[in-house]
Amino acid sequence: MSTTETPTECARAPMPRVLAEVLGSPGRIAGFVTASGVVAFFYTLLLPFDYTQRFEFANWNYLSPHLLVWALALGVAMGLVLSIQVYAMRQIVSARVATGAASGAAFIMSLLPSFLCCTPMVPSLLAFVGVSGVGLYSTTGAVQHFFAVHQSEILSASLALLAIMGWWGLRKLTHSRCFTGEGCAVDTTEGTTSASGDAQADLQVPRSDPPHAERPLPKEKTPR
Amino acid sequence: MASLRGRPALIWFVTTWCSSCEAGTQTMAQNIAALSADGVRVVEVENYADFGQSGPTMETFAKSLAGHAFANPDWTFGEASSALTRTYNPRAYLDIYYLINAAGRIVYVNGSPSSTMPGLLNAAKSLV
Numbered sequence: 001m002s003t004t005e006t007p008t009e010c011a012r013a014p015m016p017r018v019l020a021e022v023l024g025s026p027g028r029i030a031g032f033v034t035a036s037g038v039v040a041f042f043y044t045l046l047l048p049f050d051y052t053q054r055f056e057f058a059n060w061n062y063l064s065p066h067l068l069v070w071a072l073a074l075g076v077a078m079g080l081v082l083s084i085q086v087y088a089m090r091q092i093v094s095a096r097v098a099t100g101a102a103s104g105a106a107f108i109m110s111l112l113p114s115f116l117c118c119t120p121m122v123p124s125l126l127a128f129v130g131v132s133g134v135g136l137y138s139t140t141g142a143v144q145h146f147f148a149v150h151q152s153e154i155l156s157a158s159l160a161l162l163a164i165m166g167w168w169g170l171r172k173l174t175h176s177r178c179f180t181g182e183g184c185a186v187d188t189t190e191g192t193t194s195a196s197g198d199a200q201a202d203l204q205v206p207r208s209d210p211p212h213a214e215r216p217l218p219k220e221k222t223p224r
Numbered sequence: 225m226a227s228l229r230g231r232p233a234l235i236w237f238v239t240t241w242c243s244s245c246e247a248g249t250q251t252m253a254q255n256i257a258a259l260s261a262d263g264v265r266v267v268e269v270e271n272y273a274d275f276g277q278s279g280p281t282m283e284t285f286a287k288s289l290a291g292h293a294f295a296n297p298d299w300t301f302g303e304a305s306s307a308l309t310r311t312y313n314p315r316a317y318l319d320i321y322y323l324i325n326a327a328g329r330i331v332y333v334n335g336s337p338s339s340t341m342p343g344l345l346n347a348a349k350s351l352v
Contacts, residue, residue, distance in 0.1 A: 052338050054336065056339065141316055144242075144318060145277035148241055
């Protein structure tokens, strides 16, 4: 038996477990609460913008319970997405330090697409445009009317985007998590950024790891 | 408009489906007495046909938001013609007002009285 083996499959961590780890320490929870609070605070000023056409504390005079719920929901969702992204970036840095350039690159490539292409700025901008659209003086009455009467739908779309991004980020983490937590390869079935064959060859299970040593050998995948 | 000559007036263009116009009308109801004391007559008019979008009628809008102040003789509600809207509001602001002195000169321009009322009251005081 060789001292190393090349695994191609491993058990993925369930999403709730990854989420628990994302918020798994007092520091991470504090970060999540802080981010959510800051974003929710921002939205409490932004959402009543229609009533004053100003971005000022007086907007709180028009902060209805309905708008407050939206501000809190968007704040919590944004805080969660930011926490997931920070966690993922830390994992990338850790992987680089722990495993060297080749395997680190594979890990990074498995995570980057979901964290670089769609940052939380997208739904944030969407929400901002939605609530401030009536203030775009040069637009036509139809456009202003659209934003004025469809604010709830636009905010819903923004929240849905955040939820999708959070889910997608967690999904990517579950797919890559077996690599960092249990010493097996990055999942190569995801998207176009899968690890190359060379990189896979570098990702090896350490024989000294008792849980893996007792597992049956995984089936080999057909090379692509 | 001709009947306003010789006396300070606030010409305020609103759109009945706009939130700042609703909030501004409520704020105006709380401050109409102060403006009246400074000799200012307020004329709140709907932008022509609400810029082609559906909204409540000006009367419904005014009665529901101005409350008791709806009957104040120094506060008039109406609907602007296309020409008046184009002349005073060529950029189609949802909510814009002009404070005009007794000589017929525009002395103060702003929008959203819900957040600009202090400035408007100061400008009105300066007319006296």
